[in-house]
Amino acid sequence: MQRFKRRKYFNPDTTMERNTLMAQCYPKLKDYCREKHGLEFQVVDMRWGVRDEATDDHMTTELCMREIENCQRLSMGPNFVVFLGQKYGYRPIPTYVLSSELEMLRTELESQGMDVGLLDKWYKKDSNAVPPTSILQPISSILKNFNNKRIPKLQQEDQAIWWDTMVKMQKLFRKGAQSLYNSGKFDKDTMHNYFMSVTEREVINGILNVKNTKNHCLAYIRYINNINLQNLRKASLFLDIVNRSLDNEASKLLANLRDERLPDKIETTNLQRYTVEWIGREGLDPETHSEYLQHFITHFYRNIVKLVDRAMRKEDSSAQGQIITEILQHLHACNNSVRVNPTKTIIEQKLSYSDELPGSNPK
Known part of the structure; x- marks a missing residue:
């Protein structure tokens, strides 16, 4: 069976x-x-959650x-x-930072009288990497009870400490990146990397950097x-809220x-x-x-079907697709030629008949 995997990205505000999609x-x-096509339909929704280990190792974005x-x-x-x-x-804050870039950020922040102790504590330089890269350490390597489900109180305390630390x-x-951009030492993309959400990073990789969005x-x-x-x-489920x-x-x-880069890239029909x-x-x-939801799932279904059918027409017209189609036709013909009824084939019936002949082994 051919594989058809469709990935979708949904923010938490789209529960x-x-x-509704899941049910209907x-x-x-x-x-x-x-x-219709003998395809396997798979849904991959990153908002179904990731394992605690991925959060601990800061691998959520990379997994996405x-x-x-x-x-x-x-x-x-x-x-x-x-x-x-x-x-x-x-x-999120970046899991990997070029060591040279991190040093520029440290220097800029220190020149403004900022304490960079947290960055020194949580980021460790990998000198074997080319170029040298500073890596955000696993949370539990410093906050030992971050994943300690056996003692919920200690786990909650360490989790609260981590989220407070991450915000700091x-x-x-962001302060360092903005200052370096203002002084011309960072370009816009480098600066924006420290402000970007997982949402935007996924849209960049899923649509904005894709050549053929139409199909x-x-x-x-x-x-x-x-x-x-x-x-x-x-x-706060539907808007970004900070300090109330x-x-x-x-x-x-x-x-x-949402309103500029995405519409400029994707076809209006999509x-x-x-x-x-x-x-x-x-x-x-x-x-x-309910009226909105019904229109949404109907539109969603029709558009997915349209893209699947379009892909299959292209596949069927290819040389490989024609060979596969011919093989499937032969298999279908063979299956029909040996089928006597929904539960038994001719071979199965012959075996059953031979068992009833005199001298045959009893069942």
Whole structure:
């Protein structure tokens, strides 16, 4: 069976849409791909979570990038679907930094009177790498109880320490990178690397750096009107919130990605926009937004099917595809020629008959 793997990226603010696709759309797509083309339909959703070890080793982003590459390599049709809302998303600190670059950041920060002790503590230089690279150390190598599930209280304490530490290093990196960019020592891409979210990094690898988006990529953009900022707990699921206020920096970075670079790259036929209203305490709910959800999953299904069919037409017209088709036709003919009824073949019936002849071995 040929492999068809479709990767999709969804931010945490799209739980309602993900659940609806899981319940109502994926089973139909799986049946369609198998029955129409003999393909295996697979969904890879990075927001289903990663193992604790990946978090400990800061490998989450790298795993996401690797999965995109796998899907691009294995998929015959669509291999990347992005759904962007109004949340730019998680912005981790880098796992690997060129040692020369880290030294520039340290020097710049120290010149401004900043304490760089955290960077020295958490990043260790690998002199064997070419060029030399500084690596963010596993969390549990310093905070021993970060993964200690046997003592939840100690684990919670170390996890709280880590997230506080990460935010502090995040601020150091951004301040240093911005200063070096302003002085002309960093170019824009180098500076932006310290501000970028996992969302943007995935869209870059899944769409912006892809040559043929027409046959492989889809994008969905959803705007929510009148989000209730009085309910920060709910609003923070759909917006970037910092210090109990909207994170304007993240909003600008998202707008540049969602409203400029993405539409400029992907075909208009592969991009769909939705605008919905914030309703009640939950904001979004399957019952109050049923019409939107129905249109979304219908559009999603039709577009995935369109890209799968297009890929198969191209495959069937190739020399290799024609050979495979002929082989499958012969197998199908052989299967029909030996089939007597749904449960027994001619051979099975002959064996059964011979067992009943005089002198045959008893069953």
